Amino acid sequence: MTTREPGQPSSDRSPWNWLLVLPIALPLMTFLFNADEPRLMGFPVFYWLQIAFILVGVACTTIVYRMTR
Amino acid sequence: MSGHTTELVVFAVLFLVVSGMGFVAARWRRPQNIESLHEWGLGGRNFGSWITWFLVGGDLYTAYTFVAVPALVFGAGAIGFYALPYTVVVYPLVFLVLARMWSVSHVHGFVTPADFVRARFGSPTLALVIALTGLVATMPYIALQLVGIEAVLKSMGITGHLPIIIAFAILAAYTYQSGLRAPALIAFVKDTLIYIVILAAVIYIPAKLGGWGSIFDAAQAKFDATPVKTDGITLNAANQLQYITLAFGSALALFLYPHSLTGVLASKNRGVIKRNMAALPAYSFLLGLIALLGFMAIAAGTKPIGTDTNTIIPRLFDQMFPDWFTGVAYAAVGIGALVPAAIMSIAAANLFTRNIYREYLNKQATDAQEAKVSKLVSLVVKVGAVLCILLLDPQFSIDLQLIGGVIILQTLPSVALGLYTRWFHRGGLITGWAAGLAAGVWMLYLIPNPAKGKAHFGGSAFALEKLGLDTPMTVYAGFLALAVNLVVSVLATLAFRAAKVADGEDATSRGDYFADEGDPRVKELDLSASH
Numbered sequence: 395m396t397t398r399e400p401g402q403p404s405s406d407r408s409p410w411n412w413l414l415v416l417p418i419a420l421p422l423m424t425f426l427f428n429a430d431e432p433r434l435m436g437f438p439v440f441y442w443l444q445i446a447f448i449l450v451g452v453a454c455t456t457i458v459y460r461m462t463r
Numbered sequence: 464m465s466g467h468t469t470e471l472v473v474f475a476v477l478f479l480v481v482s483g484m485g486f487v488a489a490r491w492r493r494p495q496n497i498e499s500l501h502e503w504g505l506g507g508r509n510f511g512s513w514i515t516w517f518l519v520g521g522d523l524y525t526a527y528t529f530v531a532v533p534a535l536v537f538g539a540g541a542i543g544f545y546a547l548p549y550t551v552v553v554y555p556l557v558f559l560v561l562a563r564m565w566s567v568s569h570v571h572g573f574v575t576p577a578d579f580v581r582a583r584f585g586s587p588t589l590a591l592v593i594a595l596t597g598l599v600a601t602m603p604y605i606a607l608q609l610v611g612i613e614a615v616l617k618s619m620g621i622t623g624h625l626p627i628i629i630a631f632a633i634l635a636a637y638t639y640q641s642g643l644r645a646p647a648l649i650a651f652v653k654d655t656l657i658y659i660v661i662l663a664a665v666i667y668i669p670a671k672l673g674g675w676g677s678i679f680d681a682a683q684a685k686f687d688a689t690p691v692k693t694d695g696i697t698l699n700a701a702n703q704l705q706y707i708t709l710a711f712g713s714a715l716a717l718f719l720y721p722h723s724l725t726g727v728l729a730s731k732n733r734g735v736i737k738r739n740m741a742a743l744p745a746y747s748f749l750l751g752l753i754a755l756l757g758f759m760a761i762a763a764g765t766k767p768i769g770t771d772t773n774t775i776i777p778r779l780f781d782q783m784f785p786d787w788f789t790g791v792a793y794a795a796v797g798i799g800a801l802v803p804a805a806i807m808s809i810a811a812a813n814l815f816t817r818n819i820y821r822e823y824l825n826k827q828a829t830d831a832q833e834a835k836v837s838k839l840v841s842l843v844v845k846v847g848a849v850l851c852i853l854l855l856d857p858q859f860s861i862d863l864q865l866i867g868g869v870i871i872l873q874t875l876p877s878v879a880l881g882l883y884t885r886w887f888h889r890g891g892l893i894t895g896w897a898a899g900l901a902a903g904v905w906m907l908y909l910i911p912n913p914a915k916g917k918a919h920f921g922g923s924a925f926a927l928e929k930l931g932l933d934t935p936m937t938v939y940a941g942f943l944a945l946a947v948n949l950v951v952s953v954l955a956t957l958a959f960r961a962a963k964v965a966d967g968e969d970a971t972s973r974g975d976y977f978a979d980e981g982d983p984r985v986k987e988l989d990l991s992a993s994h
Contacts, residue, residue, distance in 0.1 A: 406559055406977060414555040421548035422707050428698045430683075436675030440697050444547050445751050448744045451551045455558055455741040463734065 410461040417451035467619040470781075473790025474619065474797065477656070478630070481649050481798050485637030485805075488644040499830035500574050503642035504813045504837055505729045508569070512735050512742075514647055518806075519726040519739060520746045521650030523550075523717065525604075526611030526800035527864075529657070529753055534772040536757030540686050540694045542702050544754050545710045550747035553714035554740040561718060561740070562733045563882045563976045569728075570975040570984045575810070576724055576878045577818040583881050585967020586889035587822055592896055593874050594818035597721040600871040601811045603863030604720070605844065606851040608800040608807075610773060610861070613852070615793045617768055618777035624853055630797070631804075635845045638805045639838050643729060646805040653802050656795035658749065660780075664759075664792075665752045668783050672762045678755075681762035696758075701935040705924045708939035716872045716941065719879065722803070722810035732980035804848070812840035862920045869903040869923070869941035876952050882976065889967045891956030899948025906940040 421444060430438040437445075492507065501508055510518065528546070535543030564579070573579045577597065581590035609627055616626055637645045669675050679696055686694040693702050717723055730736055753776075760779045768774040780792045816837040821828045828836075851859075877892045909929055912921025924937035959966070978985050 406562065411559065414558055417555045418552050421551045422711055424698055424703055424707055428703065430679075430697060433676065433679075436669075436677070436679060438679055438696060440541060441544065441679075441751075441755070444544070444551070445748065447548070447551050448747050448751070451555060451747075452741055452744050455555055455737075458555075458558065459734075459737045459741055463737070 406462070408458075408462045410458050413454045413458050417447065417454045420450060421447045467786075469786035470619055470790040470793060471621075473787055474615075474794045477652075477791070477794035478797060481652055481801070482633045482637065484648050484652065485634070485645040485801075486640060488637070488648040489641040491644055491648055498834045500813060500816065500833045500837055501572075501830075503834045504574055504809055505725065506643035506647055508729055509731045510647065510729045510735070511731060512738050515726060515730040515735050515739050516742055517650040517654050518643075518647045518729065519723070520743055521646065521653050521799075521802040522722060522726050522806045523743075523803075524657075524746050524750060524799075525608060525803040526796050527604075527607040528750065529796055529799060530611050530614050530773050530776055532750065532754050533757035533760070533776050534767075536754050537760050537775050538694075538757075538772055540682065540696050541698050542693070542706055542709075543757060544751070545706050545713070546754055547747060547751040548706075548710040549713045549717075550750055551744060552710060553717050554743055556714055557718045558737065558740045560879055560882055561727050561736050564724065565727060565730070565733055565736055566978045566985075567882070567971055567975045570978050570982075571971065574728070575721055575814050575817050576719070576874065577814060580877045580881060581818070581822075582970040583885065584877065584887075584889040584892065585969065586893075589877060589889050589893055589967075590818050591822070592893060593877055594814045596870055596874050596896075596900075597814050598811055600867035601721060601807050601814075602844065602847060603851065603861075603867050604722075605804050605807045605811070605848040607861065607864050608804040609848060609852045611800040612797050614771070614773040615777050615796045617771070618774055618781055619793065627852065628849060630801075631845055631849050634801050634805060635808075635842050638808060638841055638845075642838075643725065643806065643809055646802045646809075647729075649798065649805075650802050653795070653798045654746075656791065657799060660788075660792045660795045661749055661752055663788070664756060664780070664783075668756075668759050668763070668779075671783065672759060678758050678762040682758040685761050702924065702937060705937040705939060708942040709923065712872060712939045712942040712945070713868065715875060715879075715945070716868050719871045719874050720810075721814055722807040725806055725810045725813070734979075804845070808841045808844040808848075809837070811844045812837040815840045865920065865923055866904065866907055869907060869944055870900055872941045872945045873899040873903065873948050875945060876949060885969050886956070887952055888956040888959040888964070890959045890964055891952050891954075894955035895948045895950075895952025898951035899944045902947040903940055903944030906943060910940065 427439050427443045429440060432439055434442040496502065532543060532546045567573070567579060571582055575594065577590040577594035580593045581587055609631070612627060612630060669678060672678055683696045686696065693699065698706050727736055756776055756779060760775050763779060763782060765775060765779045765782055767778060777793060780789045784792060816833050820836050821833065825832065873896050876887060876895055906925045908919050910921045910925055911918050915921065923940050925940040925943060927934050927936050927938060
């Protein structure tokens with residue numbers, strides 16, 4: 395599964411890599427979510443949205459890994 | 464003391480079980496011969512996805528993080544939550560970078576980031592600079608793990624330094640014997656315990672405190688009542704830029720630490736690393752929840768022991784949980800300190816062996832000699848960390864660690880950008896490193912902390928008004944220092960080229976950066992076969 399043929403790809407370039415920008419940029423744009431309301435299960439949006447960004451990060455890295463291996 | 468007997472017994476039993484595992488680890492995935500750095504220092508370079516996940520997770524999310532991050536949230540609110548975006552941003556950021564580092568390191572047999580820099584830029588001096596930076600940044604980090612254990616012991620009513628010395632002596636003994644296999648095996652226990660404790664905490668404690676909504680409301684009420692303007696459950700105009708640059712700067716710095724790379728280089732192929740970049744955020748989720756324990760402590764009216772806010776989370780557990788479970792929680796923090804401390808001391812020892820001993824003291828060192836020196840240095844490093852705690856104010860270690868984050872960032876142009884471009888001149892990189900370091904330390908020196916009555920090294924938030932700008936905004940000092948470093952590196956590279964100063968040879972070739980397990984060049988490194 396993990397062992398490749400000796401003929402290696404000679405580059406790690408791929409248009410899919412651009413997807414990695416999303417989980418890097420989104421959590422750093424604090425002006426989008428620096429607020430108390432709306433709350434979710436008692437969590438201010440500042441907290442629940444940033445926790446939700448973990449899922450964005452996982453989804454993006456998983457997609458890039460699967461599409462480029 | 465008597466009120467803590469149950470906690471103490473549970474803590475001691477778990478601690479001893481784990482210590483036993485540390486010694487047995489030498490037999491785990493037994494190598495034919497452990498006397499080489501690839502075996503002792505990198506566990507045979509053959510760890511799969513699961514082991515790597517536990518090992519790297521156990522390494523990056525340290526006991527100190529578990530104690531200090533909620534303490535920061537407890538004291539200042541939203542700014543302390545930077546740890547979450549920091550650990551969300553880091554994995555997509557290094558996804559491609561670490562795969563390249565793995566490949567080039569396996570083709571050339573690199574053990575440390577300085578090994579790579581030496582070959583890439585043909586400069587033993589630059590490699591020495593990178594190695595020393597790594598050593599200086601890592602040492603206080605190890606000492607801080609002791610602060611984590613100390614916070615727990617203090618909460619059980621144990622004072623004095625003897626227990627810490629014993630704990631570190633045991634740690635030193637099994638690291639000496641088993642190398643990276645010891646923390647890799649213990650990490651399973653550590654992470655399992657931490658997951659159990661934190662998940663229990665975030666379900667059980669809010670239920671007792673009237674739900675998450677009232678926890679956040681209590682925190683907001685507390686911050687509203689303080690005269691300080693920079694606290695609160697959301698960010699404000701003064702600290703928003705600090706939050707962003709601190710999260711981003713910390714993410715850039717994380718995998719420049721030699722101990723982070725140790726876990727990465729120990730994995731068996733590129734796929735393991737990439738899968739881990741997708742799976743490690745599970746720990747970020749945990750860290751986010753841990754940070755919120757700070758708010759729970761506010762809502763529960765928890766008071767730290769004396770002025771040591773690092774005891775706030777152990778105190779919260781003591782207050783909320785039944786005794787036996789508090790013991791489990793304390794053991795999780797205590798064992799949580801051992802895994803990173805072991806990996807850090809191994810990484811520091813490898814740096815010394817590869818980039819100082821072999822470079823300057825014994826150029827013909829054999830594999831066995833390298834392993835022997837590393838084992839001894841790992842002991843010296845731990846003694847040094849214990850002495851730091853015994854002889855110096857623990858606050859000094861915290862300050863040093865703060866400086867450590869800023870200075871390790873200064874290796875970014877050589878190590879991380881070096882994986883992508885050979886454009887920089889070795890002299891330019893050294894000049895940029897020096898400029899960035901000077902700028903970073905100067906900025907940290909100018910940061911006061913009125914709350915702790917300190918005029919200097921009071922934090923990492925540099926006020927832009929000190930540069931003559933009319934703004935209340937603060938920014939992460941490491942981030943500005945890195946900017947200085949990059950600009951100077953570029954200018955100095957142009958200057959060295961114009962002056963026709965000789966540049967080093969690049970010992971790597973383009974294909975080396977993409978080689979994977981199964982590639983004939985990588986196979987040459989199959990060490991179990993060569994012994």
